Amino acid sequence: MPTRILALLTFVALCGTTGAQDKDKTPAKIAPPPYPTAPAKALETKEEIVNAAADHTQYRVEFNGVKDDRVPAYVYVPKRKAGDKTPLPAILLQYGAGGNKKTDYIVAIGKQFASRGYVVITIDSPGCGERRGKDKTTDSLSLITSERVMHFCGDYSRAVDYLIARPDVDKDRIGYVGISWGAITGITFCAYDSRIKAVGSMVGGGNFLGLYTAKSIAKAVSEGSKSSDPVVHVARIAPRPLLFINVTKDELILRMWAESLHKAAGPGAKVVWLETDHFFNGLDRAAVCASVIDFMDKELAKGRPAKEK
Secondary structure (H helix, E strand, C coil), X not given: CCHHHHHHHHHHHHHHHHHHCCCCCCCHHHCCCCCCCCCCCCCCCEEEEEEECCCEEEEEEEEECCCCCEEEEEEEEECCCCCCCCCEEEEEEECCCCCCCCCHHHHHHHHHHHHCCCEEEEECCCCCHHHCCCCCCCCCCHHHCHHHHHHHHHHHHHHHHHHHHCCCEEEEEXXXXXECHHHHXXXXXXXXXXXXXXXXXXXXXXXXXXXXXXXXXXXXXXXXXXXXXXXXXXXXXXXXXXXXXXXXXXXXXXXXXXXHHHHHHCCXXXXXXXXXXXXXCXXXXXXXXXXXXXXXXXXXXXXXXXXXX
């Protein structure tokens, strides 16, 4: 059985078990995130140029994570005319299981967003990329425990701490785009981080064991939840704009998982179904990405000052 499928099946079981034992009674509107954050912790950022292209500069950036480790990342910054200091929109972009900041499709998407005027950051999550082998729990199954999922989310929070510290980023126009595993973990992260103003979820899903009913999801929303399953967190994203892109021939995310997440998100979410597989074979991937950028352009424009619109 391929490693990515085995890992997903194990995650499915963990999500269901964690949710069934949830006892957090914190009211929804003041519920703290189920993952750790460290906004007051110094970032101690280091950066170096990786590539200087015609329309953007790519950096390798490193900063302090939510725990006592360093988080490597790629950052793509659009090139502008001399003297143009208008703050730019930004995107936290995260990949699927087995990926990292150097994965070809993520680099391509990062560059495409940069060509449209976005500062983009993609981090190496715990156990991924340069962080693989940095601790004793880097096998594929340990990476999907509830604790590790929340570590992912905590470092996403630190990535946003980094973005808002940049003078060229408009802190009121930050979005999140996650693909597959990046979508699954990203929903939980975005649900509790109001700095994310718009969310794009591509080939993600939730309610993997079918344990959650409308009643139990509503209870989790009102009382808080420490579950790893994004279905119990997604409603907290509203009324912020949320785009779901799912596919009809997905080998990894069953249609019922995708539809369960869509339903839990509420009627305000935009749902797009494409006729392809989990890897978008047969489609123009750049065109699919362009549609996500169009969504972000529209939704993040609402945070721009009137004189800039």
